[in-house]
Amino acid sequence: MSCKVSAMVGRPRSEAARKAILRAALDLCARDGYQNVTMKGIAQAAGSGRQTVYRWWQTKAQVLLESLTGVLAEEVPEVPETGDARADLVTFLERTFVLAQGVAGQVVTGLMADAQSDPGLAAELREKIITPRRAALRSILARGAVPGDVDLELAVDLVYGAMWYRLLNRHAEVNTDLAEEIAGLLGRIR
Amino acid sequence: MSCKVSAMVGRPRSEAARKAILRAALDLCARDGYQNVTMKGIAQAAGSGRQTVYRWWQTKAQVLLESLTGVLAEEVPEVPETGDARADLVTFLERTFVLAQGVAGQVVTGLMADAQSDPGLAAELREKIITPRRAALRSILARGAVPGDVDLELAVDLVYGAMWYRLLNRHAEVNTDLAEEIAGLLGRIR
Amino acid sequence: MSCKVSAMVGRPRSEAARKAILRAALDLCARDGYQNVTMKGIAQAAGSGRQTVYRWWQTKAQVLLESLTGVLAEEVPEVPETGDARADLVTFLERTFVLAQGVAGQVVTGLMADAQSDPGLAAELREKIITPRRAALRSILARGAVPGDVDLELAVDLVYGAMWYRLLNRHAEVNTDLAEEIAGLLGRIR
Amino acid sequence: MSCKVSAMVGRPRSEAARKAILRAALDLCARDGYQNVTMKGIAQAAGSGRQTVYRWWQTKAQVLLESLTGVLAEEVPEVPETGDARADLVTFLERTFVLAQGVAGQVVTGLMADAQSDPGLAAELREKIITPRRAALRSILARGAVPGDVDLELAVDLVYGAMWYRLLNRHAEVNTDLAEEIAGLLGRIR
DNA sequence: ACGTAATCGAGACGGTACGTCGCGTCTTGCG
DNA sequence: CGCAAGACGCGACGTACCGTCTCGATTACGT
Incomplete structure (x- = not known):
């Protein structure tokens, strides 16, 4: 839907990072319970930067909703x-x-x-x-x-x-x- | 049940503070939603010190449970x-x-x-x-x-x-x- | 010097408490260092109430000045x-x-x-x-x-x-x- | 001396914040006296977060020593x-x-x-x-x-x-x- | 002897700074 | 330009001590 025709310059989004984040969020939720999951923790567990998470989702709820x-x-x-x-x-x-x-x-x-x-x-x-x-x-x-x-x-x-x-x-x-x-x-x- | 006969030294617990805290917790919950209630906010709204809240309840959940x-x-x-x-x-x-x-x-x-x-x-x-x-x-x-x-x-x-x-x-x-x-x-x- | 003639009713000041406080202040100072001495600590160590200390001295400095x-x-x-x-x-x-x-x-x-x-x-x-x-x-x-x-x-x-x-x-x-x-x-x- | 060659990842330390903190500490000390300076006050006066102060100095004494x-x-x-x-x-x-x-x-x-x-x-x-x-x-x-x-x-x-x-x-x-x-x-x- | 009154202990009270943690944003260098 | 790393401003956390207050109990004096 995005990046239709024009532009589309620069490094493309890392699909690996996206999957790692969704997976990490799920794992942390299973291990620590939903309330104890943090954006920082997700990024860390996914081996990604904090900003990479925030770039694609606004809250941990949105991350976990997509994971779910x-x-x-x-x-x-x-x-x-x-x-x-x-x-x-x-x-x-x-x-x-x-x-x-x-x-x-x-x-x-x-x-x-x-x-x-x-x-x-x-x-x-x-x-x-x-x-x-x-x-x-x-x-x-x-x-x-x-x-x-x-x-x-x-x-x-x-x-x-x-x-x-x-x-x-x-x-x-x-x-x-x-x-x-x-x-x-x-x-x-x- | 508690403080039956003996002991009971020192300044007694302020029933006014207790009620103010329970009431403030309830009001804040109604106004801001449960998740946005904080111990600090409860104390402030109740016009009490933070320690006074913690002396009698460990978490905001316990405060609100008693309020409830x-x-x-x-x-x-x-x-x-x-x-x-x-x-x-x-x-x-x-x-x-x-x-x-x-x-x-x-x-x-x-x-x-x-x-x-x-x-x-x-x-x-x-x-x-x-x-x-x-x-x-x-x-x-x-x-x-x-x-x-x-x-x-x-x-x-x-x-x-x-x-x-x-x-x-x-x-x-x-x-x-x-x-x-x-x-x-x-x-x-x- | 004080309590000259009139009044002088009520329970007299406890000389024992006074000495205990001065002594406790000194001991705590020797043990923990001046900066770590607290009015609460002095009262506790002296086996007296906090108010008894404040009744006769305004600050820990005044207590320790008299001790000194x-x-x-x-x-x-x-x-x-x-x-x-x-x-x-x-x-x-x-x-x-x-x-x-x-x-x-x-x-x-x-x-x-x-x-x-x-x-x-x-x-x-x-x-x-x-x-x-x-x-x-x-x-x-x-x-x-x-x-x-x-x-x-x-x-x-x-x-x-x-x-x-x-x-x-x-x-x-x-x-x-x-x-x-x-x-x-x-x-x-x- | 530090951060010589390798590493040096992440956002670099804000020199502006560092100077603002050192300056604020000095100003507060001149205005309120050393004993009344607080870490919280320094951060506030410097327009910085509390954690930023603690990240680089452990105590107000260390801040003021560097200011000095x-x-x-x-x-x-x-x-x-x-x-x-x-x-x-x-x-x-x-x-x-x-x-x-x-x-x-x-x-x-x-x-x-x-x-x-x-x-x-x-x-x-x-x-x-x-x-x-x-x-x-x-x-x-x-x-x-x-x-x-x-x-x-x-x-x-x-x-x-x-x-x-x-x-x-x-x-x-x-x-x-x-x-x-x-x-x-x-x-x-x- | 007995009421009066100030003392005593204990500890709860409203505050405020502490040092930590998580937030969401930002600013670097590397790929 | 995405990405990791991580510093940034912010604010709640739970703790400690501040100085004040409010209890019941105690202890002298002046009737």
């Missing part, structure tokens, strides 16, 4: 329509929850925290991470996992809500059992 | 048993959600964020805020708002999860309508 | 007139220098330092410590240790100056040898 | 050998005392005070300020201002001692008259 996008893109929980609505739902949730148990959980949790005081980040987070997955879950639910007259937005809130709640509060795990249990309970709605 | 406790204690959502399980549930959720829409939402959200990197705070938060309210909701649900064989812990996760999800992600309001909707959906479980 | 006065009063270097002017001078200087090598040196050095930024203390220090000793040295010198037409004030400056210089700069000891050497050099003035 | 070195280097009291030993001595002392009456006196006095509780500073002060000037005075005296068999170290102690004594105790000025008087008295030693 990379992680999630590798394994998007797209579920083929098998005809069994509940099985599809379970499959979707299982895949989602497995991701949430890994670094992605760490990152997305931290991003959500930062988003509380950064409306721009909040919007970006919703746009790039939350909303697409809400839409995916909604379409799965629409296959018949809940009765047709149920408010799907509310159902999505309940399901993802439970996941977020457990991710943040850690009173219980977000594992494959939860997928089954949620699907089971939704299936009892008449 | 004060706020929540004023209006505990205890619901009399009317016999109508669903009505009780709605009442409980409405009261809960009204609180969540105010400063308490700001604070509890920030505390949850901090708790991600502070296990001690996480435990305290669960113990003092989360768990009691989970128990309250659970007992309300047990009055018959959901069928007897439903896993109440899971039901609590779904309900509070939806609230937390909306509080954090702000894709929808946490208002009295939500109370009705949730109660309605739970009521359809067979 | 006590020390110096114990052994005032008054020299009997033996007829041998030089011997009298040596005796006086030896006694003076012995005192200077002890805690008194520590204290007076620190007081002098503080006096640089506290004109009141400077005046008090001159009045109570410096001037009396200058007068004493001057009268000894006037016995014939230097020719009669020598400016005695200048001579005093040279002698006490050498002592102070060595006390502060520590490039050489202030010992009895110095007394002999100074007396010898003054004796060569014609 | 700058001041003294501007006008080193080097005296050409005129053949008249006493005249040379008077010239040297006059130049010395003029400096001592200015800010340099303030600073060196404060440094000496701090040196009482900081052996490292004491050594540095002796090495960089005291000893070179002692050597200079000694060589002047050796030109014949005092008889050849007089202990020059002692003579230096007496002369500089008088200066220091007056600087600290302020019972008399350190002016050009003093230079004449001291030279006169030394000239009477046989």
